[in-house]
Amino acid sequence: MTQRQTLLCLVLSVAALSGQACADYLKGQQAYDAGRYAEALPEFQTSFRQGDMRAAASLGVMYRNGQGVPRNVYLAKQRFTQAAQSGNAKAQNGLGNLFKEGQGVRVNRAAALRWYQKAAAQGYPPAIYNVGLWYSSAGDDAAAAQWYTKAATLNYPAAQINLGNLYLEGKGVGKDAARAIAFFQAAADQRAPMALIRLGTVYKDGLGVAKNYAKAAKYFEQPATLGDVYSQASLGWLSYQTRQYQEAFVWSDLAARQGDKYAQHTLGILYEGGFGTARDLGRAGVWY
Numbered sequence: 666m667t668q669r670q671t672l673l674c675l676v677l678s679v680a681a682l683s684g685q686a687c688a689d690y691l692k693g694q695q696a697y698d699a700g701r702y703a704e705a706l707p708e709f710q711t712s713f714r715q716g717d718m719r720a721a722a723s724l725g726v727m728y729r730n731g732q733g734v735p736r737n738v739y740l741a742k743q744r745f746t747q748a749a750q751s752g753n754a755k756a757q758n759g760l761g762n763l764f765k766e767g768q769g770v771r772v773n774r775a776a777a778l779r780w781y782q783k784a785a786a787q788g789y790p791p792a793i794y795n796v797g798l799w800y801s802s803a804g805d806d807a808a809a810a811q812w813y814t815k816a817a818t819l820n821y822p823a824a825q826i827n828l829g830n831l832y833l834e835g836k837g838v839g840k841d842a843a844r845a846i847a848f849f850q851a852a853a854d855q856r857a858p859m860a861l862i863r864l865g866t867v868y869k870d871g872l873g874v875a876k877n878y879a880k881a882a883k884y885f886e887q888p889a890t891l892g893d894v895y896s897q898a899s900l901g902w903l904s905y906q907t908r909q910y911q912e913a914f915v916w917s918d919l920a921a922r923q924g925d926k927y928a929q930h931t932l933g934i935l936y937e938g939g940f941g942t943a944r945d946l947g948r949a950g951v952w953y
Contacts, residue, residue, distance in 0.1 A: 685715065687712070692708045694723065705723075706733045719748070721744045721753070725742075725744035725759050729759065738769035741763065741768070742760070744756070745760040749783075755791075761777045790816050793815050794824040797811075797812030797815075797827065798827075807838075820851070822851075822855045822857035823852075825852040826849065828848050829846070829849040829860075833845035842873025842874055845873065846874070858891060862885070866899070868880040878903050882900060882903045882907075894923045895927075897920035897923075897925070898916070898928035901913050901920060901928050901932070904916060905917070905931055905940065910940040913941050914932070917935060918932055930953065933949045
């Protein structure tokens, strides 16, 4: 453990949580964050048995998502409920998700909101964001914007993206492309792929700004490489527009074979004109 983590365990020990339980939890969290779920599971279970409600919340997440264990929403509900009732914000948010999705319980939007608000009151960014989502799904964009702003201020990428969308479309807030781009960029700086996609779209389509194909392509590159089909199709079209025909063919072919109609049309154009590939009217007809 780091010095800071050791100090935290000592503080919690004084508060009646054993230092060993804290150490087990931290080991589990480190393994979980690294994607080593089978290793995280016994550490969380041991810590939970010693009364650490953070471990209960983490077990709830693992059972809900089927990480290192078979997916079991009923066990997820049990662990979330135990931790949520003790005031754990992560568990309160998790319980809200179960009520929202009807997992292990009947769908209950009012109950979902109550649990989200309990966690949000503790400053838990995912819950603050989820309250925003709740109001957005209820058609109240102004209230959603207020909650997204709170979470965005805490550097929560999903909230920054959604808030950027609201500013771009002028829903619940005044239309402001510059602020939208700023929020998208803040999320992109945290390596959020959707933020890069939104920035690429803004410059590709000229949404509140002048079109800039070079900038758009730059933003689409990472998500396209990670397998996002829309980004691949967009790169194909942008490359065609800027006469980089070989790149246009590679990206369009990749996205077209995954069913993207936008890419299929671009690929038809490339085959018809012999751009980046041999001219083939038959293949062009197949893809159009």
